[in-house]
Amino acid sequence: MLSKIDLRDNLKNIQFDGYDGKSILNCHNEKQRWYRSSSRNKLFTKSLESASKESNGNGQIILGVTGGIGSGKTTACNHLQHLGFSIYNSDERAKELMQTSKSLVEKITSIFGENAYHNGKLHRPWIGEQVFANKTLLERLNAVVHPVVGEDFNIWCGQQDSWLVVKEAAILIESGAYKSVDHLVLITAPEEQRIQRVIARDKVSRNAAQQRIRNQWSDEKKIPYADFVIANSTVKSLQYQIEEIVSQLRS
Numbered sequence: 001m002l003s004k005i006d007l008r009d010n011l012k013n014i015q016f017d018g019y020d021g022k023s024i025l026n027c028h029n030e031k032q033r034w035y036r037s038s039s040r041n042k043l044f045t046k047s048l049e050s051a052s053k054e055s056n057g058n059g060q061i062i063l064g065v066t067g068g069i070g071s072g073k074t075t076a077c078n079h080l081q082h083l084g085f086s087i088y089n090s091d092e093r094a095k096e097l098m099q100t101s102k103s104l105v106e107k108i109t110s111i112f113g114e115n116a117y118h119n120g121k122l123h124r125p126w127i128g129e130q131v132f133a134n135k136t137l138l139e140r141l142n143a144v145v146h147p148v149v150g151e152d153f154n155i156w157c158g159q160q161d162s163w164l165v166v167k168e169a170a171i172l173i174e175s176g177a178y179k180s181v182d183h184l185v186l187i188t189a190p191e192e193q194r195i196q197r198v199i200a201r202d203k204v205s206r207n208a209a210q211q212r213i214r215n216q217w218s219d220e221k222k223i224p225y226a227d228f229v230i231a232n233s234t235v236k237s238l239q240y241q242i243e244e245i246v247s248q249l250r251s
Contacts, residue, residue, distance in 0.1 A: 060157060061164045061249055062180070066172035067187030068216045070194030070201075070209070072232040076187050077168045079239050083246060086160045090169035090177070094149050098122050107144040111137065132215075146175050153180070164249060173225045174217055185245065186226035188219045189233070 065080070067073035077087045097104055099122050108127075109116050115126055131138035157165055172178050173186075189197075191213065198209035223229055228245055232238045 059163065060160065062157070062182045063164055063166050063245075063249070064172050064178055064181030064184040065166055065168045065187065066170065066178070066184065066222070066226075067189075067232075068194065068219065068222075069170065069212050070197040071187040071189045072197075072238060073168060073170070073187045075235060076185070076230065076232070076238060076242055077166060079242050080166050080246070083243070085162055085164050085166055085246075087166045087168055088153055088156050090149055090153070090167060090172070093152060094145050095122075095124075097148055097152060098145065101148055104144065104148050108141070111140050111144070142171075142175060146177060150177065150180060164246070171216075173222050178225055183227045183249070184225060185228045185230060185242075186219070186222050187230050187232050187238075189231070193233075 063080075065073050065077055067076075077089070081087050098108060099105075105117065108122075112127060112130060116123055118126075127141075131141055153167060167177075167181055169175070169177060172181070172184070178184050194213060195206060195209045198204065198212060199206060202209070204212075219229075228241075230238060230241045
């Protein structure tokens, strides 16, 4: 794990077009911090070449991006894609594989029974109800889905020619999949902002949005696993922090 320090004091001396550091500095009240290594000019104690070899053997750096619901990880990944990097959306790909992988379909059916699929399609609402009420079922589902997604990700990596590839997943830490990435970015945001984003995006009640957030690990629990913690208060500050991380990974 990389050494981490609070960068807020350092940000006071950083100036660039359209941003003065206030969004990050003001995050102190929400206990949202952006960490980096103790050296501003040299991020890692091991070479990037060694790090990439340890990941997938073809010279790529694998950057994991995670965060709770409504934190803004998709916005972060959209900006990484805008910068020219390929994004593997683990959650979306898992949905596809649960529908198209014959072996996975058989395993899911063995867990949930014939009701798991309706007219040849995954019965998502019904499965959602089952795992929401039964943590053991959720763990069993994750246990069969995540290995298949991991294998699919490795194949996908081999098809990319970028020096940096991005793996996005909501439960990258909880599932243990963070071990498959070289460096991990955690996107955080004040809870009220997250609640409002979930309400607007998913058209759910405030209570439902709060429940979804509470069903996930807290940011405080995730922070020890992350190499970078981004405080997403505004889109502009989020984009700046993403670009700063990419710059350091490239150097």
